[in-house]
Amino acid sequence: xxxNKLKNSLKKLExxxxxxxxxxxxxxxxxxxxxxxxxxxxxxxxxxxxxxxxEFEEIKEELKKETDSNNKQT
Amino acid sequence: MEIxxxxxxxxxxxFSAKMKKMDNELLQxxxxxxxxxxxxxxxxxxxxxxxxxxxxxxxxxxxxxEELMSIKGIKERKFEKYGAxxxxxxxxxxxxxxxxxxxxERKDEKPYTIxxxxxxLNTEFRRYGARVQGEVNSLDIRDNYLFLxxxxxxxxxxxSCFMWKNNYELCGISLEIGMEIIVDGFPEIxxxxxxxxxRVSTIELVGEGAxxxxxxxxxxxxxxxxxxxxxxxxxxxxxxxxIGLITSETGAxxxxxxxxxGKHGYHTQFVNSKVEGQAAVHDLLSAINYFDDKxxxxxxxxxxxxxxxxxxxxxxxxxxxxxxxxNTPIICGIGHEKDVPLASLAADLTxxxxxxxxxxxxxxxxxxxxxxxxxxxxIIHKYQKVLADRKYxxxxxxxxxxxxxxxxxxxxxxxxxxxxxxxxxxxxxxKNAKKILDHSSALLLNNFKKNLDQLGDYxxxxxxxxxxxxxxxxxKLGYSITSIGGKIVKSVxxxxxxxxxxxxxxxxxxxxxxxxxxxx
Numbered sequence: 078x079x080x081n082k083l084k085n086s087l088k089k090l091e092x093x094x095x096x097x098x099x100x101x102x103x104x105x106x107x108x109x110x111x112x113x114x115x116x117x118x119x120x121x122x123x124x125x126x127x128x129x130x131x132e133f134e135e136i137k138e139e140l141k142k143e144t145d146s147n148n149k150q151t
Numbered sequence: 152m153e154i155x156x157x158x159x160x161x162x163x164x165x166f167s168a169k170m171k172k173m174d175n176e177l178l179q180x181x182x183x184x185x186x187x188x189x190x191x192x193x194x195x196x197x198x199x200x201x202x203x204x205x206x207x208x209x210x211x212x213x214x215x216x217e218e219l220m221s222i223k224g225i226k227e228r229k230f231e232k233y234g235a236x237x238x239x240x241x242x243x244x245x246x247x248x249x250x251x252x253x254x255x256e257r258k259d260e261k262p263y264t265i266x267x268x269x270x271x272l273n274t275e276f277r278r279y280g281a282r283v284q285g286e287v288n289s290l291d292i293r294d295n296y297l298f299l300x301x302x303x304x305x306x307x308x309x310x311s312c313f314m315w316k317n318n319y320e321l322c323g324i325s326l327e328i329g330m331e332i333i334v335d336g337f338p339e340i341x342x343x344x345x346x347x348x349x350r351v352s353t354i355e356l357v358g359e360g361a362x363x364x365x366x367x368x369x370x371x372x373x374x375x376x377x378x379x380x381x382x383x384x385x386x387x388x389x390x391x392x393x394i395g396l397i398t399s400e401t402g403a404x405x406x407x408x409x410x411x412x413g414k415h416g417y418h419t420q421f422v423n424s425k426v427e428g429q430a431a432v433h434d435l436l437s438a439i440n441y442f443d444d445k446x447x448x449x450x451x452x453x454x455x456x457x458x459x460x461x462x463x464x465x466x467x468x469x470x471x472x473x474x475x476x477x478n479t480p481i482i483c484g485i486g487h488e489k490d491v492p493l494a495s496l497a498a499d500l501t502x503x504x505x506x507x508x509x510x511x512x513x514x515x516x517x518x519x520x521x522x523x524x525x526x527x528x529x530i531i532h533k534y535q536k537v538l539a540d541r542k543y544x545x546x547x548x549x550x551x552x553x554x555x556x557x558x559x560x561x562x563x564x565x566x567x568x569x570x571x572x573x574x575x576x577x578x579x580x581x582k583n584a585k586k587i588l589d590h591s592s593a594l595l596l597n598n599f600k601k602n603l604d605q606l607g608d609y610x611x612x613x614x615x616x617x618x619x620x621x622x623x624x625x626x627k628l629g630y631s632i633t634s635i636g637g638k639i640v641k642s643v644x645x646x647x648x649x650x651x652x653x654x655x656x657x658x659x660x661x662x663x664x665x666x667x668x669x670x671x
Contacts (some may be wrong), residue, residue, distance in 0.1 A: 083541065090548040097555035112556040119549045126541055133538065137531055144527065 083129070086122045090115055178209035180240050182571050190234070190274055193267075199233065200224065212241050269342045280337035283349065284357060287330045292316070299326065299351075301334065306611040310334075313341070314351040321432055322354045323468035324365065331357045332453035335430050347423060355429035355463060362459045363490070366466050370493055373468075378475045379496040385480040387500050389515040391448040395479070396421045398453045408453055408484075411509035413514040420445065426454040439473050449480050449512070452494065453505035456486025465492035474498055486507035626657040643668055 093115045096106070182205060191195040200318040204224035213219040219238060220230060263271065285301030288309060297319055301310045313335055319326075326332070336351040356362050361554075373379060392415075398405050400423040412419070422441050424434035435452070442450050452474075454462075464470065465485055474481050475497040483498035484505040495501040503509055626632070632655040633640040640646060646665050 087541070087544060087548070090545075090552070092649065094548060094551045094555060096410060097552075108556055108558070112552060115548070115552040115556075119552070122541075122545050124363055126545065130538055140527060140531070144524075 083122055083125045086125070088117045090118050093118075100131070173206060173210045174212060175209070175239065176455050177212070178205060181205045181209060181237070184236060184240060190237075190271060198325070200229075201428070204370040205403075208237060208241070213238070254412075263358070266342060269345075273339050276338045276340075280335075282333050282335045284331070284333045285310060287326055287328050287332060290326055290328055292319075297326075301349075310349050311347065312336070312351045313339075313348040314354070316435075318352055319354070321436070321467070321469050322371065322429065323432075323466075324354050325355060326354065331361070333357055333429075353429045353432060355460075359459055362463055362466075366459065366490055367492070369466065369468055369471075370496070373471060373493065373497070378471065378492075384499045386479050387482060387511065388448050390415075390519065391512055391515075392417060393447040393449075394419045395442040395445060395447040395450040395500075396453070396511065397424050397435065397451065398505070399424060399426045402455065404453055404455045408451075408509060411506050411513075413509070413513040413516060415513065417512075420447065426464065427457075427461050429463050432467045432470055435464055435467075435470055436473055439470075439477060442479070443477075447479055450477065451481060451482050451484065451508050451512075452498070453508055454486065455505065456488065458488060459490060462487060462492050465494040467494075470494055471497045472512045480512060482508050624658070626655065629657075631656045643670060 093111045096111060100108075167257065168579065181200075185196050185199045185205065188199050193197075199225055204222060207222050207224075208219070209217070211222065216234060216238075219225055220227075220236060225234075252569065267344060272519055283301065288300040288302035289298070291298040291560045293316070295314060297314050299312050299314065301312060302308070303310075314334075314336075324332070333355045334349065334351040335353045335355070336349050339350045340347055356365055377383065394412075394417050396405075396408070396419050398408070398421075400421075405421075409419070420442075422438040424438040425431040426435070439450070439452075454465075459466075462485065465483075471493045474483075474494050480499040482500045482502070483492070483495040484502050485492050485495050486504055486509055489494070491501070500511065502511060633652050634648055634655065635650065635652050638645070640652065646652060646668065648665050648668060650665050652663055654663060
């Protein structure tokens with residue numbers, strides 16, 4: 078997995094949003110290109126976030142097991 | 152050395168020896184006897200008998216030569232030499248026998264050398280160590296040692312004493328003639344002079360008053376030096392693991408300490424030391440010295456509470472200085488009455504009981520344990536928040552993107568809308584046109600019918616009118632129509648004589664020939 082993928086995606090998304098803000102008159106075709114890119118980034122980010130969430134849940138579970146076994150020991 | 156001996160004893164002997172209750176008193180007597188013999192013969196004690204052999208004897212208590220010989224490790228030669236002594240010891244009547252034996256033996260044995268004999272005596276004297284109280288009668292301090300004599304106040308008897316200078320300095324007491332002191336040591340004969348001495352290992356002051364006075368004086372002096380100042384105290388490290396422990400192996404203190412020390416993976420290195428009275432100074436110092444080059448996080452010195460007299464070692468100048476300059480932090484947990492031991496004042500941290508030391512040592516570990524639980528909760532909580540934030544951010548971006556880019560669709564929408572509007576108009580136009588058309592056609596039809604009707608009427612009227620003027624009607628009335636070549640003859644001029652004419656009458660035609668023309 079790329080490092081900082083989510084962070085970069087979010088940054089790019091922000092840039093796209095900013096781009097729209099800056100344009101006085103948006104070129105429809107260029108705008109659509111960015112919307113397409115943005116949608117892909119959103120999709121990607123959501124997937125990555127889901128992955129992170131799953132991974133996090135696993136770690137949480139491990140931590141819980143660890144804590145439980147420690148508590149049993151003491 | 153014990154191992155080959157073990158194998159020399161039959162297993163059943165060991166077994167039975169273990170089964171029978173060992174006579175510890177007898178064992179001690181046997182050991183004492185063996186030491187004496189070994190000393191006399193200048194051999195190691197296991198050459199006489201091994202421990203296991205003595206233990207077996209102490210358990211089985213053989214009464215006869217045969218019984219004694221049945222124990223492994225005792226062969227004919229050994230029995231010859233020691234059998235009588237051992238049996239006498241078992242029967243509890245060695246004393247007389249021993250002297251007999253020794254008397255008998257003395258004639259046979261080589262005499263002692265002077266040195267050998269003094270050596271033997273001095274070794275024996277060692278067993279008669281004592282604390283002796285008296286008044287300093289004379290004092291002669293040399294470079295490396297000092298002579299002093301103590302006088303009994305009651306009968307003026309004198310004890311000559313010898314003391315090494317370093318031991319004297321260790322005591323932290325300045326002797327003066329007339330001072331009442333207690334000396335701790337043992338008797339000896341100095342081989343080079345043959346003089347009897349009491350070899351003093353340590354001196355202590357007598358009475359709480361004297362101790363208190365010495366305490367106050369030393370405390371003032373060291374305070375002035377700044378030995379007790381807080382600036383020079385080393386911090387006690389967090390999470391101490393390697394603990395040096397100095398206390399007495401006897402007594403409840405060490406057990407209390409070890410029991411109260413939590414299970415935090417400590418490696419405790421224990422050095423046993425006397426802690427009672429002035430005699431403890433030497434032990435304590437060498438125990439601290441032992442830890443000089445040991446890798447420890449903290450050194451703990453503990454003992455239970457006591458009077459100033461029993462705690463006097465902890466007010467010893469050498470010990471206090473040693474503690475103050477020790478390279479590793481020292482925690483003192485020395486129970487005391489009114490005056491805090493100077494050792495405690497010099498320590499990097501002082502608590503009033505040994506158990507309190509365990510509280511200090513455990514503190515950072517226990518806090519860490521709690522912290523970890525909090526961190527664990529926090530890290531989960533905080534990361535959950537981060538995830539939620541990111542999720543929210545993506546939602547925001549996604550809705551922003553939608554909003555920002557809506558115009559693209561909006562343009563379409565507007566075009567579509569406009570187009571739609573036009574369509575409606577067109578539709579209206581169409582519909583209107585159709586309506587007009589419909590209307591027109593209805594009108595048209597109506598008019599047409601009307602026209603037709605009118606036409607009909609006209610025709611009818613005309614028909615009527617026509618019928619009125621119909622020539623056939625005239626013919627019926629008797630009139631006729633003459634025609635020539637299809638043309639109605641209205642004038643005589645149209646015809647000539649001889650020409651054929653048609654005369655139309657009501658019910659037929661008559662063809663005739665012009666006979667005559669009469670002009671009127």
